[in-house]
Amino acid sequence: NAGVTQTPKFRVLKTGQSMTLLCAQDMNHEYMYWYRQDPGMGLRLIHYSVGEGTTAKGEVPDGYNVSRLKKQNFLLGLESAAPSQTSVYFCASSYVPSGSGGADTQYFGPGTRLTVL
């Protein structure tokens, strides 16, 4: 049981380049999330998904796109990277028991450190 895994762990891009970050979970969770972590700002939600084939915008979605073609995978894409997107990116997944009203413990991957020059 690997939990939540992220690929790659590190990446350096030049401004304008594109890339895709892959998140995979083997816990059969319905909900998946992409966050970015910047010093002094905590975690900010980029996009999230409440099930296969569905995605929604979070707090800071501009410049990113996502896809959830398979339940276990959640991809984050940067079409044209900018220096402002230099950050550590975390994927998370959660299972929300029915009747819990949305109380979810999120399980996080180890992160991807992205530098845009």
Added chain:
Amino acid sequence: AQSVTQLDSQVPVFEEAPVELRCNYSSSVSVYLFWYVQYPNQGLQLLLKYLSGSTLVKGINGFEAEFNKSQTSFHLRKPSVHISDTAEYFCAVNQRGFKTIFGAGTRLFVKA
């Protein structure tokens, strides 16, 4: 709109001393509250959570937190810290939906 404020960005403390990490939240409705811990170069993992019931919640590694509805606080405490508790701690609030709001984090430094 809900928000989370962690009142201290850094907390230095000597080993075996007690520690309190402060968290205040704002919300117009009932919420669920969480504390997560992030060790260096790792993702976040759950320490404890408050859903309902007893306002004193016990978590892993000897940590506990108390929900205070009147003061809208959820402070994290440990009576005696270890060097291995050095990490960043995040308070989070979920307003019974799919999105959880995280605080900016508190770095706990435990000194020998």
